Structures are given as C-alpha cells and as structure tokens.
Amino acid sequence: MKRAEIPQFGPLQGVRVICAGLATAGPYAATMMSDFGAEVINIESAVVPDQSRAAGGSAFKQDHRNQRALALHIPSPQGREVFYKLIKEADIFIENSKGGQWKRWGITDETMWEVNPKLVIVHVTGYGLSGDPNYVERPSWDAIGQAFGTLVSVNGTEDVPMATNPYMCDATTALYASWAALAAYIRAQKTGIGDSIDCTQFESVLRGQSGWPLKYFSEGFQPARTGGENAVGAAFKAFKCQDGFVFICFGGPGIMKVGLPFFGFEWGSELFPRAVPWVLQGTEGARVLEAKINEWCAAKTVEEAEKELNEAGIPVSPVMTYAMAEKHPHYIARETFTEWETVDGEKIKGVNVVPKLAKEPGKVWRGAPKYGMDNEDILAELGYSSEEILALYNDKVLAKE
Structure with a gap:
C-alpha cells in the first residue's frame, strides 16, 4: 500500500x-x-x-x-x-x-x-x-x-x-x-x-494500583490475596444465580442507605454502623450480609437479579462472557464490536x-x-x-x- x-x-x-x-x-x-x-x-x-x-x-x-x-x-x-x-x-x-x-x-x-x-x-x-x-x-x-x-x-x-x-x-x-x-x-x-x-x-x-502503594508506605498495608473477594469490603464480588453470575459492588453511603434495607438490614444498627461507609470484611455484618445475598441470588436468574438490584440502586452487572456480550443490546447499540476485512x-x-x-x-x-x-x-x-x-x-x- x-x-x-x-x-x-x-x-x-x-x-x-x-x-x-x-x-x-x-x-x-x-x-x-x-x-x-x-x-x-x-x-x-x-x-x-x-x-x-x-x-x-x-x-x-x-x-x-x-x-x-x-x-x-x-x-x-x-x-x-x-x-x-x-x-x-x-x-x-x-x-x-x-x-x-x-x-x-x-x-x-x-x-x-x-x-x-x-x-x-x-x-x-x-x-x-x-x-x-x-x-x-x-x-x-x-x-x-x-x-x-x-x-x-x-x-x-x-x-x-x-x-x-x-x-x-x-x-x-x-x-x-x-x-x-x-x-x-x-x-x-x-x-x-x-x-x-x-x-x-x-x-x-x-x-x-491507585492508593494501595501509598497506603503501604503510610500504614504498612499489604493487601491479603482473597481470590474473588475484595480485601476490605464485603459483597464486592460475584454471586451465583440460577443461570450464571452477577457482580455486586456494595459500598458507599448511598449504597448502604438503599442496599441494606433491600436485603432486610438496617444501616446504623450494631452490625452495620453508620461510621463506616461499607461492610468490613471479617465482621459479623459481612457474614450475614453475604449469606443473605447468596440466598437471594440463588433464587433468581441473572436477568431477574440484575433488574431488581438495578431498580434498587445497587451497582450490579452480569458477569459477561464474550458470547453474552456479542448479543447484548447495549454492546450492539454502541457498536462495541465491529467487522473488518483481512x-x-x-x-x-x-x-x-x-x-x-x-x-x-x-x-x-x-x-x-x-x-x-x-x-x-x-x-x-x-x-x-x-x-x-x-x-x-x-x-x-x-x-x-
């Protein structure tokens, strides 16, 4: 050429x-x-x-x-x-x-x-x-x-x-x-x-890695390897539904305010104090919250879970595969994938x-x-x-x- x-x-x-x-x-x-x-x-x-x-x-x-x-x-x-x-x-x-x-x-x-x-x-x-x-x-x-x-x-x-x-x-x-x-x-x-x-x-x-290295130098913080878990906050991970997984990010004052009542809990209670804008890993609050979310998701399809959590104002996404992404209306509307000739x-x-x-x-x-x-x-x-x-x-x- x-x-x-x-x-x-x-x-x-x-x-x-x-x-x-x-x-x-x-x-x-x-x-x-x-x-x-x-x-x-x-x-x-x-x-x-x-x-x-x-x-x-x-x-x-x-x-x-x-x-x-x-x-x-x-x-x-x-x-x-x-x-x-x-x-x-x-x-x-x-x-x-x-x-x-x-x-x-x-x-x-x-x-x-x-x-x-x-x-x-x-x-x-x-x-x-x-x-x-x-x-x-x-x-x-x-x-x-x-x-x-x-x-x-x-x-x-x-x-x-x-x-x-x-x-x-x-x-x-x-x-x-x-x-x-x-x-x-x-x-x-x-x-x-x-x-x-x-x-x-x-x-x-x-x-x-954002502020993690800085946190090490100021606090000696070395994050634990936690697999699919977040090192600090609970319910920042994938949850299994009937036909796949959804990923939920549960944290921040706005999410705590709407998310905890959605799952039957109260922000400001002993388990979920208002002084902390997320649910700390390793606490009793983390254990009961994740148990409830696991139980709730197990009874839902991915589509149902995404719809209901989104309507409640809780950040959620299906865990997309390439096959799911190819057929997803948002991907299609944005032309995220395209064809070209070799x-x-x-x-x-x-x-x-x-x-x-x-x-x-x-x-x-x-x-x-x-x-x-x-x-x-x-x-x-x-x-x-x-x-x-x-x-x-x-x-x-x-x-x-």
Missing part, C-alpha cells in the same frame, strides 16, 4: 509513527494511534516474524490493524540506512525490547536526533533503560511485568498468587506509552525539540475503536498486513529503485511472506 492510499481521518491524521517491537505493549500503543488516523509503519525483523502472528494470530489481527508492514534487518548497515531514512520523516518512534538492545546495534536517541531533532522516541521495556544493571537487560512478558510490579502479589488466593488475564500489563503499558508520546509530540511541535520516553511494564501496573478478504470480528470521538472518530480501514507486505511501496517512497530493493532482498536485509 502506498502512502497516498492511506485514508485521511481522525485527530491524528498527518502524524507519522514508526513502531518496531514484538508482541503487544509497544505495537498496541502504535495501533491506538493508527485507529485515530496516524500513519503507522510497523517494522518486524527480517530474520523472524513477530511471534504474535503464530497460533492463528488473533492478537496480531486485533493489535496491528490500520498499519503498513516492513520486514527489515535493522542491525545490518543497509538496514540502519533504511531505518534512519524512515526516522527522518517520522514524528514518533516506538520500540519495545530488552533494555540496551538498540544501543548494541549502534542506534541511540542521540543518533536519531541527529537525523530528526523533533523526533519523539518511546522505549517500552520490562524494567527500563536505567536502574539496577542486573535488571535493565532482562527480558519481560506481560505476567513478568505484573509480578515485578507487585500486581501479582495482591491477586489470587492465599496459597497461590496469580497474574490477571489477558495481557492487562501490556494494555496498561501501551496506554501510558501512547499518551506520553502524544504529550511529547505536542511539545515538540511548539519547540522543535523531541524527547525520549522510558516506559516500563512494571511501573505502569504499579501506578495503576488483507485476504476474510471477514473477522473484534473490538471496535475505543474510545468514541464525536467530531473526529476513529475507524478500522485495513486488516493487519502480511509479513513484509508493504516493503516495496515504503522503500520506493524513500527513494529506493527496484534494483536496489531487489539487492536488499538478496542480502537478506528485507523479507516478506
């Missing part, structure tokens, strides 16, 4: 992004930009494709749509030459790798800024570019980021800590990487000076562009490209002749499916 064929839409139209990385965290940050109109070139190694293409490639199909593909052996002299030509025209460069990988190839922030002083550079790694040398160059995956970032320590059961599924560390890291990249891009447009962003998996999931013309369904913009909405305009699919068009735009491109294939600097 040629650059001229890329549709112009969304708030990021005209922004040029180069992404080089495997799996999810870095590439997903770039995909969020391409969903809103940025021109994204995704670079894979000419030695081996991105592993997320394997096993059906569902992650690759979801997280690499709206992009062009280049398979390039960057460490080679010819590969570095192509890379710097790409960087010269780019606004944002995103890479995810082990710390120090690009420096070993002879590519640093400084060498990129020599070519393009306005370039925003985003390094997505497990542990960061600085810190304890024993950690900087370690490989990482989603669950490793969760484990080192303390998230695993607060999830699971008393006996077994657990990571959350699927890939929430990568998604969180991608969100931090993308907003930081765009913040630096706005600044670069005003000053002409780019920036370098050091975005780690472990710090992203740590920051996403580059082979196959219809696939996945999650639509999120969030929704009123005036400059995003859209899905292309399925994830095949390995090296756009090599020729991209290099021709950089000024390479057909003969020069063929020579790069012969030298294994380029590859394609």
Whole structure:
C-alpha cells in the first residue's frame, strides 16, 4: 500500500509513527494511534516474524490493524540506512525490547536526533533503560511485568498468587506509552525539540494500583490475596444465580442507605454502623450480609437479579462472557464490536475503536498486513529503485511472506 492510499481521518491524521517491537505493549500503543488516523509503519525483523502472528494470530489481527508492514534487518548497515531514512520523516518512534538492545546495534536517541531533532522516541521495556544493571537487560512478558510490579502479589488466593488475564500489563503499558508520546509530540511541535520516553511494564501496573502503594508506605498495608473477594469490603464480588453470575459492588453511603434495607438490614444498627461507609470484611455484618445475598441470588436468574438490584440502586452487572456480550443490546447499540476485512478478504470480528470521538472518530480501514507486505511501496517512497530493493532482498536485509 502506498502512502497516498492511506485514508485521511481522525485527530491524528498527518502524524507519522514508526513502531518496531514484538508482541503487544509497544505495537498496541502504535495501533491506538493508527485507529485515530496516524500513519503507522510497523517494522518486524527480517530474520523472524513477530511471534504474535503464530497460533492463528488473533492478537496480531486485533493489535496491528490500520498499519503498513516492513520486514527489515535493522542491525545490518543497509538496514540502519533504511531505518534512519524512515526516522527522518517520522514524528514518533516506538520500540519495545530488552533494555540496551538498540544501543548494541549502534542506534541511540542521540543518533536519531541527529537525523530528526523533533523526533519523539518511546522505549517500552520490562524494567527500563536505567536502574539496577542486573535488571535493565532482562527480558519481560506481560505476567513478568505484573509480578515485578507487585500486581501479582495482591491477586489470587492465599496459597497461590496469580497474574490477571489477558495481557492487562501490556494494555496498561501501551496506554501510558501512547499518551506520553502524544504529550511529547505536542511539545515538540511548539519547540522543535523531541524527547525520549522510558516506559516500563512494571511501573505502569504499579501506578495503576491507585492508593494501595501509598497506603503501604503510610500504614504498612499489604493487601491479603482473597481470590474473588475484595480485601476490605464485603459483597464486592460475584454471586451465583440460577443461570450464571452477577457482580455486586456494595459500598458507599448511598449504597448502604438503599442496599441494606433491600436485603432486610438496617444501616446504623450494631452490625452495620453508620461510621463506616461499607461492610468490613471479617465482621459479623459481612457474614450475614453475604449469606443473605447468596440466598437471594440463588433464587433468581441473572436477568431477574440484575433488574431488581438495578431498580434498587445497587451497582450490579452480569458477569459477561464474550458470547453474552456479542448479543447484548447495549454492546450492539454502541457498536462495541465491529467487522473488518483481512488483507485476504476474510471477514473477522473484534473490538471496535475505543474510545468514541464525536467530531473526529476513529475507524478500522485495513486488516493487519502480511509479513513484509508493504516493503516495496515504503522503500520506493524513500527513494529506493527496484534494483536496489531487489539487492536488499538478496542480502537478506528485507523479507516478506
């Protein structure tokens, strides 16, 4: 696909992004930009494709749509030459790798800024570019980021800590990487000076834990692993109905005021004192409240429980499966799922562009490209002749499916 064929839409139209990385965290940050109109070139190694293409490639199909593909052996002299030509025209460069990988190839922030002083550079790694040398160059995956970032320590059961599924560390890291990249891009447009962003998996999931780390430092608080239970408040969990589960969040003065009478209890009684805006775990109040909710839900279908609890003003949701979500009227009304065509013309369904913009909405305009699919068009735009491109294939600097 040629650059001229890329549709112009969304708030990021005209922004040029180069992404080089495997799996999810870095590439997903770039995909969020391409969903809103940025021109994204995704670079894979000419030695081996991105592993997320394997096993059906569902992650690759979801997280690499709206992009062009280049398979390039960057460490080679010819590969570095192509890379710097790409960087010269780019606004944002995103890479995810082990710390120090690009420096070993002879590519640093400084060498990129020599070519393009306005370039925003985003390094997505497990542990960061600085810190304890024993950690900087370690490989990482989603669950490793969760484990080192303390998230695993607060999830699971008393006996077994657990990571959350699927890939929430990568998604969180991608969100931090993308907003930081765009913040630096706005600044670069005003000053002409780019920036370098050091975005780690472990710090992203740590920051996403709200006030829990702060509570540890101020009170020595280390949450117990309570499985499906909330560590502090009772009735913040899934309850079994006749045909599935509903999730109830029972807390806050407003909920206590309406929720306790709904289940036959009084707020302000000895079991449920008004001084506490939720029902504390481990109390007699917690025991009797959850016993009552369990009994009540067991006599209801999910639909009945959701309707009655919602009418009472108690926060509730069915525990949705993908099959339930696909048929749910709210999902359908918001077009939360959408269909698009792969580059082979196959219809696939996945999650639509999120969030929704009123005036400059995003859209899905292309399925994830095949390995090296756009090599020729991209290099021709950089000024390479057909003969020069063929020579790069012969030298294994380029590859394609």
